[in-house]
Amino acid sequence: MLPSLTMSETTRTRIAIIGGGITGLAAATWLELDHGIGDVVLIEASDRAGGKIRSRIDAGHTVEWGPQGFLDNAPDTLELATSIGLGEVLVPATDASADRFILRGGRLRAVPTSPVAFATSDLLPLSGRLRVFGEPFARRRPERDETVFDFARRRIGRQAAEILVDSMVTGVFAGDSTRLSLAATFPRMAAMESEHGSLTRALIAKMRAARKSGRASAGPSGPGGILHTFAEGMERLPRQLADRLGDRLRLTTPVSRLTRNGGNFLIETDTATIRADRVLLTLPAGGAGSLLAELAPDAVNPLRSTPTVPIAVLMASYDRTDAFGRPVDGFGFLVPKTEEAGILGTLFCHSIFPGQAPDRSLFLRTMLGGAREPDQAHLDDDALLSTVRAAHSRIFGRDPEPTRVWIARWSEGISQYTVGHLDRVDTAVRAARAAGIELAGSPYRGVSVNDCIRQARAAAQRLARTSH
Ligand SMILES: Cc1cc2nc3c(=O)[nH]c(=O)nc-3n(C[C@H](O)[C@H](O)[C@H](O)COP(=O)(O)OP(=O)(O)OC[C@H]3O[C@@H](n4cnc5c(N)ncnc54)[C@H](O)[C@@H]3O)c2cc1C
Known part of the structure; x- marks a missing residue:
């Protein structure tokens, strides 16, 4: 049969x-x-x-649906990429992309890269900056798991927790710092506190060790690595x-x-x-x-x-570098919850990876939704675009018409720890x-x-x- x-x-x-x-x-x-x-x-x-x-090349743009890149501080990823023949097509972010911004009081403020720059920066009000310098004297950690926000408020004060740390949580997890676990989301920070009793002492120890071994050490606010992608985008991997x-x-x-x-x-x-x-x-x-x-x-x-949170990614291209009437250079900016801007942040892709956009253009990638405003991720295309344009218009003071727009939506965007x-x-x-x-x-x-x-x-x- x-x-x-x-x-x-x-x-x-x-x-x-x-x-x-x-x-x-x-x-x-x-x-x-x-x-x-x-x-x-x-x-x-x-x-x-x-x-x-997921990446796509379209009209000279490398359009990334998901991750924009990875940091080169994890040996496994570089080893995997080189072992399968992708070592030659690795693309590092430009030096210009070291400049990062956070929105506060409706204005973009530079994220300082050294304690001295932090002391004089306008990222936090003076009282908030002074409180950060009191970090070594903060209360020790409770025995139980604690939220990222509670940890930050305890160690560096409420203002830094609401502005600096909430932005960081938004940038990595699109998450809510008052719900996420410190030990799970930022295990290195938890270890720095338990090993050195203070983040400041841990950073000083790290810088000393780096100086001794002749290696460069990332500044306190630096991500500890350089962002990389591949020619033709992340999907190459x-x-x-x-x-x-x-x-x-x-x-x-x-x-x-x-x-x-x-x-x-x-x-x-x-x-x-x-x-x-x-x-x-x-x-x-x-x-x-x-x-x-x-x-x-x-x-x-x-x-x-x-749980996971939904995310929408809106990428917009402008065919003039002066479209906003001012330079748009650097890595991009993040938006802490206190700003209520309707967006989570925007990356300046043309400045991070210039090869990902045509010459003399701007290519912006904005995230919406996340734990803060999950419904934003489900807006229709027109509503998403007008939300992004309204936010950019408030921040940059102009509302130019993008030449091209791409939208990606992830219903199960990022896991929340x-x-x-x-x-x-x-x-x-x-x-x-x-x-x-x-x-x-x-x-x-x-x-x-x-x-x-x-x-x-x-x-x-x-x-x-x-x-x-
Ligand atoms: C918008 C966005 C931006 C990001 N940016 C960055 C960044 O810049 N840098 C960074 O490092 N990370 C970033 N991330 C995070 C990172 O991209 C993801 O966490 C990571 O790619 C997830 O990989 P994974 O293998 O765990 O899961 P996934 O990529 O979700 O893969 C799981 C797979 O399982 C498949 N599957 C599901 N159910 C079944 C089934 N029943 N049978 C068979 N297959 C099934 C799915 O189809 C899917 O292909 C970003 C994420 C998002 C959403």
Whole structure:
């Protein structure tokens, strides 16, 4: 008898990775590069690999849907990129992009890069600046997990917390500093306090160590690295990783169920059942929770308690550098909650990566939504554009017509690590691991591309050690 045409295909693999964002792609590649394991299948729901990383070249612009770049202070990302032949197409941000701004009182204020510059800057009122210098004498940390805002208010005062730190949280997480956990979102800051008793003392120690070793040290307000991208944009990285995987990458294959049969995992999709010895989930938290319902029910609630916030990205191009009647140079600006500007911030892409825009043009990328105003992310195109234009017009004093506009929306934009996040992650990871499943990616220990690639490498190592 002929086999039924509706019968689904069955594949066997040593390791199955579910989710083809940067974490899944990097994990599959680390398995090969670090451990020589190529018996891997990467299963992705959509018709392209890369998840949040998505770029398009249009009329001389490199349009980024998701991340604009990554900092070069994480060795894993650079190593991964160079190992797969992308070392030659790395593009660093310009020196001009070291100038960053924060909106306060409706005006853009430069973020100072040294304590001396901070003392005389107009970023905070004098009382706020003086309070920052009292940081070494602040109360010690409470035993429990604390919000980023509470930590900042305790150490550097309310004004700096509301303006400086809220902007930082907006820039990385599009999040609410009064809800996010310090230990989960800025673990280095938490460690600086517990190791040195004060951020100031920790920075001085770091600068001394850097001077001794002859290395440069980032200033106190610097991000501790230089932003990089690739020629043709960030998607170059996932595209190259996907090409290397070839037919081990299954696109347009949403996984609907994960179960076990004896020693094998059974991964069910519309068209195939994949049998695997080991499984790595690199999905957004909600999706990972659903797939773990049968095998690791204790992981479900902690994962469902990791919310994401929606984000809209509006990119606008202007064919004259004087479109706003003033120079628009530097990295861009962030907007603290106190400003109520309707936008989270704007990057000056033409100044950060000049190759991403035609000569003599301005190319601005504005974020909206996030935890602060989630509904903004769902505005229709016209409403988004008028919100951005109104905000820019108030800030720059002019409202020029953009030559071109691109809009991207992410309903599950960025994971939010609210207070207690690390405990919930521990519970979820323990429950999943007890069932033989690994978890990695932006819902867990860092949302940046660098964090995802680092987590992918650690997951690959555990899988290599425990699969045979
Ligand atoms: C607008 C924006 C700007 C950002 N800017 C920066 C930046 O400048 N620098 C930086 O470092 N980071 C930035 N980030 C963060 C960073 O891009 C992301 O955190 C990171 O790319 C997430 O990678 P991931 O692998 O964890 O998840 P994702 O990219 O979300 O990948 C998960 C994948 O799983 C797939 N999937 C879901 N369900 C299933 C299923 N059932 N079966 C199979 N597959 C499934 C999805 O289709 C997706 O491809 C930004 C994020 C956004 C949204």
